[in-house]
Amino acid sequence: MNVVDVNELTKKFGKFVALDRINLCIKEGEIYGFIGPNGAGKSTTIRVLLGMLRPTSGEAKIFGKDVWKNAVDIHKQIAYVPGDANLWPNLTGGEVIDIFLKMRGSGSQSKRNELIERFKLDPSKKCKEYSKGNRQKIALISAFASDAQMFILDEPTSGLDPLMERIFQECVLEAKEQGKSVLLSSHILSEVEKLCEKISIIREGKIIETGTLTQMRHLTRTNLTVQTKKPIESLALKGVFNLVKQNNDLTFQVDSEEIDGVIRYISDYGILKLESVPPTLEDLFMRHYEGVDGNSTGGESQ
Structure with a gap:
C-alpha cells in the first residue's frame, strides 16, 4: 500500500x-x-x-x-x-x-x-x-x-x-x-x-x-588503493579519476562499470595490495552536483 x-x-x-x-x-x-x-x-x-x-x-x-x-x-x-x-x-x-x-x-x-x-x-x-x-x-x-x-x-x-x-x-x-x-x-x-x-x-x-x-551506486565511483610490484607510471584509462600517488600506493576513483578493465590492467604490474571502498551516498550526491572536472555546477539557494 x-x-x-x-x-x-x-x-x-x-x-x-x-x-x-x-x-x-x-x-x-x-x-x-x-x-x-x-x-x-x-x-x-x-x-x-x-x-x-x-x-x-x-x-x-x-x-x-x-x-x-x-x-x-x-x-x-x-x-x-x-x-x-x-x-x-x-x-x-x-x-x-x-x-x-x-x-x-x-x-x-x-x-x-x-x-x-x-x-x-x-x-x-x-x-x-x-x-x-x-x-x-x-x-x-x-x-x-x-x-x-x-x-x-x-x-x-x-x-x-x-x-x-x-x-x-x-x-x-x-x-x-x-x-x-x-x-x-x-x-x-x-x-x-x-x-x-x-x-x-x-x-x-x-x-x-x-x-x-x-x-543508484552504479552511477558513482568506487575508491581504490593499489600497490604493485612494478611501478605504474600512468593510469590514463577510461573511467579513472582523481589519481594520487602516495609512496608506493596509488589511490584513485573508478566508475563502477570500468572496474573490471582497470583491475585487469593493473594486474600485469603484480598486485601486492588492493583495497576497495564502496561508494557512499555522499559520493553519489556529489557526482550529481559536480561536473566531470570536479568543479561545482550547482546547488545555489533560492
Missing part, C-alpha cells in the same frame, strides 16, 4: 518554478530519504504535503486523500518535525509536549516519559531557556510519543549532538518496525544512508534520481 503518492507535482511562485513535475511514492513501513541542497525544493515539497501550499498542478495524496482538500483529516495521522522548532517561550518543555499530545487527541504518556529519558531532556525548563538542540528534542519527543502512522521529518536532527542523533535513528527504526512510514529530508548524507531504503535526489525543483542505494 502506498502511503504517499505524488504525481507530476508542480508549484510556481509567479514565474519561478519551485517544483517541476516531481513524483514520489512512499510505501507503508518505508523510510524514504529526500536529499538536495538548500533551495532545491525539499521544504516546498513538504509544505505541499502538509497542506500549507496549494499545488499549481499535479496531485499529492497521503493515505489516498488529497493533501490540500483533506489536510485536517490527514494531520490526525501524521507527525511533522521541522528543522527549527519554534515553541511557546514561557511554557516548559514538558508542558509543550503535553499540549502537542492533547492537540492530537492521542499518544502515550509512558512513551512520552521514556523518550524524555532517552533524549536526556529536562522537561521543567522554560522553552526560552533551551538551546536549539533541546528544542529539537521536544519536537521529536512529541512526534514519536504520538500514534502517528506517517512521520514527515525536515532536517530533524539540526542542533543535536552525535549521541542524540543515534537515539533519533533508533526511534525512526522502531517506527518502521511498527509499520509506520517516514519521509526524511536531510543534508546529513550518512544519516540518510543508515536509515533509508529508498532515496530521491532533488535539484532545482526536479527529481534527478530515485532508487535504492544499491540501484
